[in-house]
Amino acid sequence: MNPLNSPLEVGVRALVLLAESHPEPMDIARLVALDHVVLHSGEFNGPPSLHPNLPARGGELGMKRAVLEEALLVLIRAGLAGIVDDSEGLMYRATDRGPVFVDVLEASYVESLRERAEWAVHRFAARSDARTATQEIIERASAELARSGAGHE
Numbered sequence: 001m002n003p004l005n006s007p008l009e010v011g012v013r014a015l016v017l018l019a020e021s022h023p024e025p026m027d028i029a030r031l032v033a034l035d036h037v038v039l040h041s042g043e044f045n046g047p048p049s050l051h052p053n054l055p056a057r058g059g060e061l062g063m064k065r066a067v068l069e070e071a072l073l074v075l076i077r078a079g080l081a082g083i084v085d086d087s088e089g090l091m092y093r094a095t096d097r098g099p100v101f102v103d104v105l106e107a108s109y110v111e112s113l114r115e116r117a118e119w120a121v122h123r124f125a126a127r128s129d130a131r132t133a134t135q136e137i138i139e140r141a142s143a144e145l146a147r148s149g150a151g152h153e
Contacts, residue, residue: 010064011071012105013038013113018081018094019102020117025084025091028072030125032065033133037124038116043140046119050112061137 017034018026026034042049072092075081080098084091102114128136 005063005067007067007070007074010035010067011074012110013117014068014071014092015075015080015094015098016102016110016113016117017121018075018092019099020114020121022094022099025086025093027086027089027091028065028068029131029134030129031072031092032061032068033137034117034120034125035064035068036061036137037120037133038113041116041119041124044124044136046124047116050109050116061134 013035014031017031017038037044037046039051040049040053041047043053072081075098076083079095080101081092082095084093102110124133
């Protein structure tokens with residue numbers, strides 16, 4: 001199993017985001033966007049990015065949704081997250097056990113995730129809905145690809 005961007009790794013990131021927003025639920029689109037923002041926070045005037053700024057990282061969004069759906073199923077089976085039927089559709093929320101589980105994780109990477117999740121949920125998300133955030137991610141990636149492609153002509 002490849003641990004990078006596996007349902008397990010993405011699940012931990014999703015749980016950290018859900019724990020930070022607890023008890024408020026999030027839909028899948030917001031989770032996808034905030035997961036990307038947490039990993040590349042430096043690009044969005046936040047804390048330094050956790051992952052390197054690689055070309056075409058905007059393309060991560062398409063793959064991320066499918067893996068995130070698998071990851072959420074793992075969290076639900078473990079009793080760490082649940083589905084909420086909201087007027088806006090299906091939403092995901094950490095159960096009361098979710099934040100407690102995150103609190104016992106002691107890896108430095110998880111602490112970095114928690115810091116960025118706090119920033120993403122309370123600062124970035126407060127000024128941007130999921131659609132706007134996704135559009136911003138795609139525009140940044142497109143502009144970067146255009147700049148890097150221009151240098152190769």
